[in-house]
Amino acid sequence: MSRRQDSTRPRVAVVGAGSWGTTFGKVLADGGAHVTMWARRPELAGEIQEGKRNSEYLPGINLPRDMHATHHLSEALEGAEQVYLSIPSQAVRQNLKAVRPLIAKTDAPIVSLMKGVERRTGLRMSQVIEQELGCDPARIAVASGPNLALEIAREQPTAAVIASISQETAEAVARRARNTYFRTFVNTDVIGTEFGGVLKNLIAVAIGIVDGVGYGENTKASIITRGLVEMTDFAVAFGAHPETLQGLAGLGDLIATCQSPLSRNNTAGRLLGQGYRFDDVVKQMNQTAEGLASVAPILQLAREVGVQMPIVEQVKMVLDGTMNPRDIAPHLTTDDDTPQGERTQNGQAGGGGALWRSIQRALDQFRNGGRGAAGDRP
Numbered sequence: 001m002s003r004r005q006d007s008t009r010p011r012v013a014v015v016g017a018g019s020w021g022t023t024f025g026k027v028l029a030d031g032g033a034h035v036t037m038w039a040r041r042p043e044l045a046g047e048i049q050e051g052k053r054n055s056e057y058l059p060g061i062n063l064p065r066d067m068h069a070t071h072h073l074s075e076a077l078e079g080a081e082q083v084y085l086s087i088p089s090q091a092v093r094q095n096l097k098a099v100r101p102l103i104a105k106t107d108a109p110i111v112s113l114m115k116g117v118e119r120r121t122g123l124r125m126s127q128v129i130e131q132e133l134g135c136d137p138a139r140i141a142v143a144s145g146p147n148l149a150l151e152i153a154r155e156q157p158t159a160a161v162i163a164s165i166s167q168e169t170a171e172a173v174a175r176r177a178r179n180t181y182f183r184t185f186v187n188t189d190v191i192g193t194e195f196g197g198v199l200k201n202l203i204a205v206a207i208g209i210v211d212g213v214g215y216g217e218n219t220k221a222s223i224i225t226r227g228l229v230e231m232t233d234f235a236v237a238f239g240a241h242p243e244t245l246q247g248l249a250g251l252g253d254l255i256a257t258c259q260s261p262l263s264r265n266n267t268a269g270r271l272l273g274q275g276y277r278f279d280d281v282v283k284q285m286n287q288t289a290e291g292l293a294s295v296a297p298i299l300q301l302a303r304e305v306g307v308q309m310p311i312v313e314q315v316k317m318v319l320d321g322t323m324n325p326r327d328i329a330p331h332l333t334t335d336d337d338t339p340q341g342e343r344t345q346n347g348q349a350g351g352g353g354a355l356w357r358s359i360q361r362a363l364d365q366f367r368n369g370g371r372g373a374a375g376d377r378p
């Protein structure tokens with residue numbers, strides 16, 4: 001590629017050069033963009049820029065020749081038509097403070113690639129971006145889906161979804177972030193798309209735990225299925241469309257993350273299930289496992305809207321060391337004797353929560369002449 005051809009390519013910036021940021025940079029470059037990565041560490045920026053490698057995060061992967069990297073944020077952001085963010089969720093706010101003045105004169109879409117919530121505030125990443133950049137939410141997009149970085153870096157065919165409250169923004173980002181091995185769909189359900197990515201991490205930790213204990217496929221399938229119910233109840237209570245949780249950002253990502261040993265959340269869970277203590281697991285993980293920091297704020301949010309999340313509750317107990325990993329199950333050990341309807345634990349889409357559940361139970365009892373329990377509901 002000549003310098004002239006390179007300069008006619010649309011410029012994009014990727015902030016964060018870990019496994020996902022670098023992989024996404026490759027996706028964008030292979031899709032025709034002029035990509036500049038920002039890496040916090042100069043030596044990593046140097047390796048990507050000079051060697052076209054990121055040996056720490058993507059061993060064995062050759063990066064495109066025209067993918068660039070710098071550890072100067074201003075250089076990375078200069079002239080960017082779109083800005084992608086891929087750093088651990090707990091570090092996003094502080095990094096955005098540095099980004100803000102550098103993009104003040106542009107209206108470039110800002111795209112979150114992250115799958116966590118901020119521990120202190122419980123906010124989704126698009127909300128943190130909106131707060132810190134003070135920008136129109138229609139400029140913000142999020143990318144999610146079954147996207148294990150190393151598989152995509154190996155160019156294995158994958159689909160993802162780009163969500164923005166602005167269809168136009170979602171489409172502009174989806175057009176840029178696609179190539180022969182990476183296809184992007186769009187939706188306008190930012191809440192469902194973001195929460196799907198956050199919540200599947202928590203279920204993947206649970207799957208890792210039971211895997212580490214040595215339980216088999218029945219346990220895992222039960223947790224995945226009931227986990228999807230928890231994810232849906234929670235997200236819908238916050239305004240998500242239930243269909244989003246059936247899509248790439250929900251079920252799709254849940255399957256990928258729960259099945260793959262590449263998943264860091266799954267790996268962290270497995271170590272816990274094998275008997276390692278939480279502190280030791282954190283020490284052993286040299287990449288980001290977002291689920292570990294998201295458990296507490298998600299449970300706090302769930303309590304605020306009256307949504308029950310028995311699997312996530314148990315993950316927290318295992319993390320806290322108050323539950324033996326062997327006892328984790330797709331239900332609460334404190335379940336009462338009344339069999340639950342299968343469809344959701346919290347009632348209808350829309351999130352009536354515990355209140356709705358009691359009403360359902362009372363109605364069922366009334367229909368049964370005051371006898372018996374609620375059966376499976378469609």
Ligand SMILES: NC(=O)C1=CN([C@@H]2O[C@H](COP(=O)(O)OP(=O)(O)OC[C@H]3O[C@@H](n4cnc5c(N)ncnc54)[C@H](O)[C@@H]3O)[C@@H](O)[C@H]2O)C=CC1
Nearest residue numbers: 017018019020021086087091114115147148149287288290
């Ligand atoms: N790796 C994957 O397969 C996927 C990851 N994600 C999400 O992408 C986000 C980033 O994860 P990964 O790239 O996988 O993590 P990673 O652990 O591979 O890389 C994180 C990067 O952020 C940098 N970093 C750490 N602390 C920082 C700070 N305070 N300020 C600036 N940079 C800092 C690290 O040096 C590293 O370059 C997470 O929210 C994750 O859930 C989403 C889809 C796939």
Ligand SMILES: O=C(CO)COP(=O)(O)O
Nearest residue numbers: 145146147148263264265
């Ligand atoms: O989000 C992911 C796959 O879609 C990556 O999952 P982990 O963060 O658990 O590796």
